[in-house]
Amino acid sequence: MERKEISKSVLKRLPGYLSYLKSLPEGSATYISATALANALGMGEVQVRKDLAMVCDGGRPKIGYLRERLIEDISQFLGYDNTTDAILIGAGKLGQALLGYGGFEAYGLNILAAFDAAPIAEQTQEGKPIYHISQLESFCRANNVLMGIITVPAMHAQQVCQQLIDNGIKAIWNFAPTHLDVPSNILVQNENMATSLAVLSMHLQAQIKEKK
Amino acid sequence: MERKEISKSVLKRLPGYLSYLKSLPEGSATYISATALANALGMGEVQVRKDLAMVCDGGRPKIGYLRERLIEDISQFLGYDNTTDAILIGAGKLGQALLGYGGFEAYGLNILAAFDAAPIAEQTQEGKPIYHISQLESFCRANNVLMGIITVPAMHAQQVCQQLIDNGIKAIWNFAPTHLDVPSNILVQNENMATSLAVLSMHLQAQIKEKK
DNA sequence: TAGATTGTTAATCGATTAACAATC
DNA sequence: TAGATTGTTAATCGATTAACAATC
Numbered sequence: 001m002e003r004k005e006i007s008k009s010v011l012k013r014l015p016g017y018l019s020y021l022k023s024l025p026e027g028s029a030t031y032i033s034a035t036a037l038a039n040a041l042g043m044g045e046v047q048v049r050k051d052l053a054m055v056c057d058g059g060r061p062k063i064g065y066l067r068e069r070l071i072e073d074i075s076q077f078l079g080y081d082n083t084t085d086a087i088l089i090g091a092g093k094l095g096q097a098l099l100g101y102g103g104f105e106a107y108g109l110n111i112l113a114a115f116d117a118a119p120i121a122e123q124t125q126e127g128k129p130i131y132h133i134s135q136l137e138s139f140c141r142a143n144n145v146l147m148g149i150i151t152v153p154a155m156h157a158q159q160v161c162q163q164l165i166d167n168g169i170k171a172i173w174n175f176a177p178t179h180l181d182v183p184s185n186i187l188v189q190n191e192n193m194a195t196s197l198a199v200l201s202m203h204l205q206a207q208i209k210e211k212k
Numbered sequence: 213m214e215r216k217e218i219s220k221s222v223l224k225r226l227p228g229y230l231s232y233l234k235s236l237p238e239g240s241a242t243y244i245s246a247t248a249l250a251n252a253l254g255m256g257e258v259q260v261r262k263d264l265a266m267v268c269d270g271g272r273p274k275i276g277y278l279r280e281r282l283i284e285d286i287s288q289f290l291g292y293d294n295t296t297d298a299i300l301i302g303a304g305k306l307g308q309a310l311l312g313y314g315g316f317e318a319y320g321l322n323i324l325a326a327f328d329a330a331p332i333a334e335q336t337q338e339g340k341p342i343y344h345i346s347q348l349e350s351f352c353r354a355n356n357v358l359m360g361i362i363t364v365p366a367m368h369a370q371q372v373c374q375q376l377i378d379n380g381i382k383a384i385w386n387f388a389p390t391h392l393d394v395p396s397n398i399l400v401q402n403e404n405m406a407t408s409l410a411v412l413s414m415h416l417q418a419q420i421k422e423k424k
Numbered sequence: 425t426a427g428a429t430t431g432t433t434a435a436t437c438g439a440t441t442a443a444c445a446a447t448c
Numbered sequence: 449t450a451g452a453t454t455g456t457t458a459a460t461c462g463a464t465t466a467a468c469a470a471t472c
Contacts, residue, residue, distance in 0.1 A: 006414070007462080007463075008411065009462090009463065009464090010463095011410050011411060011414055012407045012410065012411065014410060015389075015404065015406035015407055015409075015410050016391060016404075016406075016407075018406075019366070019389055019390060019391075019406065020390075020391060023366070023390065033428085033429065033430090034429080034430075035428085035429075040391070041391050042391070042393070044464075044465070045429095046431095046464080046465065046466075047463095047464065047465080049429090049430065049431070050431085050432095050464090053430090053431070053432095058430080058431085059429080059430060059431090060429085060430075060471085060472070061428075061429045061430045061431090061470075061471040061472050062427080062428050062429045062430080062471075062472050063428090063429075063430095063472080064428095064429070064430085065430095078410050078413065078414070079413040079414065079416075079417050080413075084413055084416060093308075093309045093312045093313060094309050094313065096305075096309070097305045097306050097308070097309035100305045101305060101306065103389070104405075104409075107405075107406055107409045107413075108409075108413065109409060109413075146416050146419070146420075147412060147416065154231070154235070170415070170416060170419050171412045171413075171415050171416050171419075173408060173409075173412055177227075177231055177315070178231060178232075178235065179228060179231075179232060179252070179253050179254070181254070185419075187411070187412060187415040189408045189411050189412050191403075191405070191408055192227065192228075193316075193319075193403070194227035194228075194230075194231065194319055195224045195227055195228075196385060196401045196403055197227075197316075197319045197320075197321055197385075198223055198224065198226060198227050198290050198319075199220065199223060199224065199399070199401050200296075200359060200383045200385055200399065200401050201290065201291040201292075201296055201319075201320065201321075201383075202218070202223055202290070202291065203382070203383050203399040204291070204296060204358050204359065204382060204383050205291050207358070207382050207383075207397075208358075219438080219439075221438090221439065221440090222439095245452085245453065245454090246453080246454075247452085247453075256440075256441065257453095258440080258441065258442075258455095259439095259440065259441080261453090261454065261455070262440090262455085262456095265454090265455070265456095270454080270455085271453080271454060271455090272447085272448070272453080272454075273446075273447040273448050273452075273453045273454045273455085274447075274448050274451080274452050274453045274454080275448075275452090275453075275454095276452095276453075276454085277454095
């Protein structure tokens with residue numbers, strides 16, 4: 001398989017295919033067609049086929065794709081098979097919820113530790129260490145961490161972001177509802193609840209109006 | 213101002229403008245230009261101008277937009293000024309973090325209560341009630357709730373989703389990492405962590421490869 | 425063979441960007 | 449007036465969809 005340049009829109013759909021494929025019971029058919037996948041996820045079948053073409057080499061006409069193989073290919077493409085170490089800054093409610101969420105391992109994400117300006121405990125219920133923010137530097141150097149998760153209040157996010165970059169972080173998952181200024185080689189992925197809410201409440205407004 | 217049809221992409225950018233405008237200190241200039249906004253958020257200025265044109269009626273050439281007015285217009289457009297009531301299903305870690313997060317009020321979202329198949333407490337630390345899932349129906353009827361937040365494990369999400377729809381919910385904020393099948397008049401907004409992670413880890417893979 | 429499916433090439437659609445006229 | 453800015457019209461770009469040939 002030749003690895004072509006992949007667009008962000010395709011990339012964002014891949015986890016959906018993967019999770020659906022994985023959710024199929026053990027005894028399911030060995031092969032699955034793009035048509036079946038598309039129907040299950042409410043998408044166009046051509047789109048599914050094109051997306052799959054990016055990550056695996058070929059289904060078989062009239063039969064479809066080898067399910068197990070497809071799972072493997074997508075997982076590998078998304079890097080789920082080799083884990084990424086990350087640290088989390090801001091051990092508040094949201095931060096602790098993320099620390100406690102066991103599900104990230106399935107995505108190859110391993111949160112090593114949390115940092116906070118005023119740690120309330122030495123570790124979480126699950127045993128993940130919570131350090132004072134002053135330990136950030138030495139920890140990053142020692143563990144060669146590349147991903148940082150920001151769950152501090154918006155007010156402090158930019159400053160924390162800068163600290164992360166200074167310590168070698170290359171990718172930032174930002175839960176703070178604010179824009180972060182970063183150099184072009186650093187990637188910020190905003191988990192923006194406000195954005196989702198905007199879409200939802202616009203839909204409700206339209207529905208309410210319609211009813212009148 | 214004539215309310216035109218707004219695209220999702222524009223809609224998703226509006227909260228960003230709003231939060232930046234609100235973050236400006238009290239004593240800031242009365243007017244702000246699209247150019248200034250664009251620079252601050254790292255966007256194209258034409259795009260900002262076009263977006264703003266959707267929600268407010270006109271800035272003044274050479275001067276810009278009235279900052280206060282812009283905040284008001286975007287807030288109103290996004291429906292932040294009239295609150296939406298919501299209920300949350302699944303009072304696990306993530307559910308409780310969302311229940312406890314005070315910031316949603318600023319977005320006009322009011323989570324009335326949580327429901328769970330096995331409630332571990334009668335209410336959260338913050339005093340939000342946690343009911344048994346069997347109470348869902350009567351609660352929805354009594355309070356005319358239109359938005360539901362799903363924070364149950366993926367396995368149960370579709371079933372919970374159906375219950376919500378049966379009880380009159382029109383918009384669903386889905387935190388479960390799974391696809392939900394719904395009728396076309398119901399909106400599902402997926403808060404998909406896997407999607408974000410895919411983008412982030414792809415970036416890291418590219419960086420690591422580059423280094424070699 | 426007929427039919428279901430894949431994969432590719434072309435057409436469409438929508439969103440972003442560029443160019444420019446209008447305004448203060 | 450000159451220059452900064454707005455808002456609009458046209459061009460570009462990218463992604464989705466449609467049409468179709470290839471395959472088993």
